Amino acid sequence: xxxxxxxxxxxxxxxxxxxxxxxxxxxxxxxxxxxxxxxxxxxxxxxxxxxxxxxxxxxxxxxxxxxxxxxxxxxxxxxxxxxxxxxxxxxxxxxxxxxxxxxxxxxxxxxxxxxxxxxxxxxxxxxxxxxxxxxxxxxxxxxxxxxxxxxxxxxxxxxxxxxxxxxxxxxxxxxxxxxxxxxxxxxxx
Numbered sequence: 001x002x003x004x005x006x007x008x009x010x011x012x013x014x015x016x017x018x019x020x021x022x023x024x025x026x027x028x029x030x031x032x033x034x035x036x037x038x039x040x041x042x043x044x045x046x047x048x049x050x051x052x053x054x055x056x057x058x059x060x061x062x063x064x065x066x067x068x069x070x071x072x073x074x075x076x077x078x079x080x081x082x083x084x085x086x087x088x089x090x091x092x093x094x095x096x097x098x099x100x101x102x103x104x105x106x107x108x109x110x111x112x113x114x115x116x117x118x119x120x121x122x123x124x125x126x127x128x129x130x131x132x133x134x135x136x137x138x139x140x141x142x143x144x145x146x147x148x149x150x151x152x153x154x155x156x157x158x159x160x161x162x163x164x165x166x167x168x169x170x171x172x173x174x175x176x177x178x179x180x181x182x183x184x185x186x187x188x189x
Contacts, residue, residue: 007040026116028139036073046071057188065184095177113139
């Protein structure tokens with residue numbers, strides 16, 4: 001009898017420990033069927049494209065930059081991986097229909113959910129990128145405070161971070177998001 005109680009306590013303890021060690025997925029929107037690949041090469045290509053655009057802009061006064069879904073997904077992946085309390089893990093960025101759609105995994109304690117954030121890019125009065133939050137779906141988890149600001153900061157850094165000294169005089173004129181690419185056109189003053 002005593003060995004049965006001991007066995008049951010050990011099983012219950014092991015089960016309890018296993019449950020605590022697990023993360024429970026509580027749902028959320030489905031990822032699109034298409035997967036955007038992640039690579040360090042894509043981040044390097046984006047940085048190179050920015051440097052080339054800045055060099056051309058130094059001569060002409062106009063910067064034209066094209067960023068792809070692969071480049072932005074890769075950049076966000078490595079950026080979020082370097083943050084201890086990242087908003088999203090395993091991001092996938094889709095640039096379609098003048099919207100930036102970001103999918104990822106959000107975690108809160110032992111719970112995780114698939115998240116989708118849809119933003120519409122705009123240009124503010126100072127000629128800076130502004131991302132208007134269209135929708136945010138974190139399944140049953142609450143939408144994190146400062147979500148728009150955090151995502152805007154990371155995406156803005158993706159193209160202005162490498163502008164260096166030109167960033168202070170950079171004024172965005174046009175932004176178009178379509179067919180997997182984001183086109184940014186601006187002036188250096």
